[in-house]
Structures are given as C-alpha cells and as structure tokens.
Amino acid sequence: MATGVRRVALLGATGSIGRQALEIIAEHSELELCALASGSQPLDELAARHGVEHVQVGGDLTDLLEASEPDLVLNAVVGFAGVEATLWALERGVTLALANKESLVAAGDLAVAAWKRGGGLLLPVDSEHSAVFQCLEGRAPETLDSLVLTASGGPFRNHSSAELAHVSVEDALAHPTWSMGPKITVDSATLANKGLELMEAHFLFGLPYEKIEVVVHPASIVHALVRFRDGAALAHLGHPDMRVPISFALTFPARAATPVAPLDLAAGLTLEFEAPDAERFPLLRLAREAGESGGTYPCAFNAANEVAVASFLEGRIVFTDVAPLVEDVLAQVDGTPARDLAELVEADADARGRAEEVSARPPANGVRA
Numbered sequence: 584m585a586t587g588v589r590r591v592a593l594l595g596a597t598g599s600i601g602r603q604a605l606e607i608i609a610e611h612s613e614l615e616l617c618a619l620a621s622g623s624q625p626l627d628e629l630a631a632r633h634g635v636e637h638v639q640v641g642g643d644l645t646d647l648l649e650a651s652e653p654d655l656v657l658n659a660v661v662g663f664a665g666v667e668a669t670l671w672a673l674e675r676g677v678t679l680a681l682a683n684k685e686s687l688v689a690a691g692d693l694a695v696a697a698w699k700r701g702g703g704l705l706l707p708v709d710s711e712h713s714a715v716f717q718c719l720e721g722r723a724p725e726t727l728d729s730l731v732l733t734a735s736g737g738p739f740r741n742h743s744s745a746e747l748a749h750v751s752v753e754d755a756l757a758h759p760t761w762s763m764g765p766k767i768t769v770d771s772a773t774l775a776n777k778g779l780e781l782m783e784a785h786f787l788f789g790l791p792y793e794k795i796e797v798v799v800h801p802a803s804i805v806h807a808l809v810r811f812r813d814g815a816a817l818a819h820l821g822h823p824d825m826r827v828p829i830s831f832a833l834t835f836p837a838r839a840a841t842p843v844a845p846l847d848l849a850a851g852l853t854l855e856f857e858a859p860d861a862e863r864f865p866l867l868r869l870a871r872e873a874g875e876s877g878g879t880y881p882c883a884f885n886a887a888n889e890v891a892v893a894s895f896l897e898g899r900i901v902f903t904d905v906a907p908l909v910e911d912v913l914a915q916v917d918g919t920p921a922r923d924l925a926e927l928v929e930a931d932a933d934a935r936g937r938a939e940e941v942s943a944r945p946p947a948n949g950v951r952a
C-alpha cells in the first residue's frame with residue numbers, strides 16, 4: 584500500500600457503511616477521496632462537499648476505478664453488483680477494504696485466484712472478519728485450529744416457527760444491536776447473513792468449513808474468536824459499531840483512534856452464547872451446504888437469497904418463504920464452477936431467474952402476504 588496520502592475509491596457511498604466511511608475519511612488528512620459511486624442516488628452534493636472529481640451512479644464500476652486510480656477501494660456496495668469491483672482490485676493488487684461480502688461469496692474461487700495473482704491486501708470490513716483478521720495478525724498459520732463467528736441472532740431469536748410466519752417487514756428491519764442497510768438487516772433476521780459470513784470466512788482465511796463455527800451471542804460484544812492448537816482462544820471484543828472495523832481497514836496498519844467508547848467492564852458485562860437453531864433458521868445450514876458443495880453453489884445461494892430478500896421487502900413473499908425459496912433454487916442448479924467472470928455472471932443470472940420463478944409461484948397454503 585502506498586505511504587503518505589492514500590487515494591480512496593468509495594463504492595456504495597450513500598449506504599450505511601458508505602456514510603460512516605465518509606465521516607472517518609473526513610477526520611484523516613492522509614485519506615483522499617478520489618471516487619464515489621452509488622446505485623441510483625445522485626452524488627453531486629457529496630462530490631462537491633468532498634471535492635471528488637470521479638463520480639458514478641450505476642453502471643460498470645470498473646470504469647470509475649480505471650479512471651480514478653485508487654490506492655484503496657472500499658467496496659460497500661450491496662449484493663452481487665459489487666463483484667466486478669472486487670475482482671478489479673484483487674487482480675491488480677490494489678488494497679481492497681471489503682464490506683461487500685456477497686461479491687467474495689459469489690466469486691469465491693475466482694476471487695481467491697485473482698487475489699493470489701494480484702498479491703495485494705484484502706482487509707475485511709465485516710466486523711466478525713475484521714475481528715478474526717486482528718486475532719490472526721502475526722500468528723504462524725500452523726498454530727491456528729479453528730474460527731468462531733458470532734451472530735446476534737437477530738430480532739426473531741426467540742420467535743417460534745409459528746410466530747416467524749407472521750412477522751412483518753418492519754419487524755424484520757428492527758435489528759436489536761446493529762444499524763445497517765435493509766438487505767443485510769433482513770439477512771441478519773433469517774441468519775442468511777451468518778451463512779454468507781461463513782462462506783466469506785472460508786475464502787478469506789482459507790479454512791475448511793468444519794473449522795468454522797457459528798454461535799449466537801445476542802449482545803454482539805464478542806465479534807469473533809480464533810482457537811489455536813494449544814487450546815487457547817483469542818477473542819475480539821467491542822461495542823457493536825461499524826466505525827471500528829471501517830476505520831481499521833481504512834487506516835491499516837495504523838489503527839487510528841475512533842470516537843467509539845471503550846468497553847466498561849466494571850459496569851457489568853455478561854457474555855452469553857448459544858447454538859443457532861437450524862430448524863427455525865435453515866439458511867445457515869443451506870449456506871454451509873452450498874459452501875461445502877463449492878463451484879457456483881455459493882453464487883446461487885447468494886443470488887437466490889438476494890431475490891428472496893427483495894421479494895420479502897416488496898411484500899411478495901412472507902418471511903418463512905425465504906429459506907424454502909433458496910433451497911428450491913439450490914436443488915435446481917448444478918453448481919458447475921465458473922472459469923471466468925462471464926460464466927459467473929451467467930450462473931448468477933440463472934439462479935436469479937429461477938428464484939424469480941419460485942417467488943412468483945402461488946403459495947402452497949394460499950396465505951402468502
């Protein structure tokens with residue numbers, strides 16, 4: 584990574600991560616915004632305020648990256664739309680601060696191969712993966728045993744299956760500990776988010792799936808644990824505040840100060856953990872199976888889930904339709920590995936098309952929302 588001034592391309596500047604990143608960048612004179620991108624919201628005002636020349640709304644994000652020549656790409660786009668930008672940065676060895684987990688999950692092996700060829704830094708922004716990255720810093724790989732990712736359990740952690748069938752979009756968007764964009768908030772409620780994170784951890788840290796555990800930890804204070812071969816486990820603790828992992832990635836390796844308060848342990852802190860309920864939240868199991876199956880199964884999982892979440896947010900399906908929809912699509916596709924981006928885009932489109940068909944089917948019990 585270049586020393587001195589770091590030119591930052593911020594993709595997804597209007598989103599939850601993007602807005603927090605803008606605040607952090609404004610506090611650091613060594614971070615210079617060189618590009619801004621959004622999906623559909625205008626960026627003129629933001630560009631003028633931050634003095635950014637290269638701006639793009641929608642379209643091919645690699646055009647913007649080519650033109651703006653960043654030292655660091657913060658990919659905070661939501662969904663598969665971020666995949667080209669992720670591959671662009673990895674291939675060129677440009678530092679990638681990755682919030683857009685969907686791109687790494689969908690591109691999987693292609694992304695890892697591009698990362699190896701490019702030889703650059705991939706800094707996770709997802710809080711759990713940033714936590715693992717920090718616990719692993721400076722450790723010899725052979726000392727590592729396994730990883731534990733924590734999940735808040737979402738707003739429906741204590742709901743029965745019957746209650747889950749009647750939750751509303753508003754209920755699903757009321758996350759107990761994190762404030763985030765709508766897609767990841769719904770993913771947190773279904774546990775698809777933890778499923779995506781499981782696959783993200785596999786590709787980021789190169790561990791087999793059986794070495795990555797997920798536990799529910801409602802307070803979201805412990806973000807992840809790394810277990811070592813001698814029986815020790817290192818944990819990463821902090822308030823659930825995305826400014827910490829965003830700042831860590833943007834200022835790496837300086838670990839700049841943030842306004843986030845330290846944990847007050849003396850005030851009392853009880854840390855509770857429990858196993859996730861695979862019956863009520865099948866998307867975690869489906870993600871693990873898709874990850875273990877490999878090829879384009881993770882891409883299909885992501886595509887089907889994106890369609891299902893959009894359908895739920897639009898009121899076309901109910902909450903408990905999301906997992907069966909994804910399962911249906913995974914059963915239809917053959918997971919043939921993608922040899923290049925064009926084949927990956929094809930696999931994504933195929934799974935999306937199938938998911939749209941499933942979501943348009945009349946509900947079996949006739950009581951869909």
Ligand SMILES: NC(=O)c1ccc[n+]([C@@H]2O[C@H](COP(=O)([O-])OP(=O)(O)OC[C@H]3O[C@@H](n4cnc5c(N)ncnc54)[C@H](OP(=O)(O)O)[C@@H]3O)[C@@H](O)[C@H]2O)c1
Pocket residue numbers: 594595596597598599600601620621622623624625641642644658659660661662664682683684685708709710761762763764765766767825
């Ligand atoms: N929010 C969190 O706390 C959090 C935590 C961990 C990981 N993440 C991950 O970070 C990513 C962003 O999450 P978020 O919560 O910030 O989402 P969000 O609030 O919905 O924002 C999404 C951003 O992506 C932009 N976008 C959508 N489609 C695009 C396209 N085709 N080209 C360029 N930009 C596009 C949106 O632009 P418009 O506004 O114009 O639509 C918006 O700026 C997701 O992958 C999420 O899983 C988020």
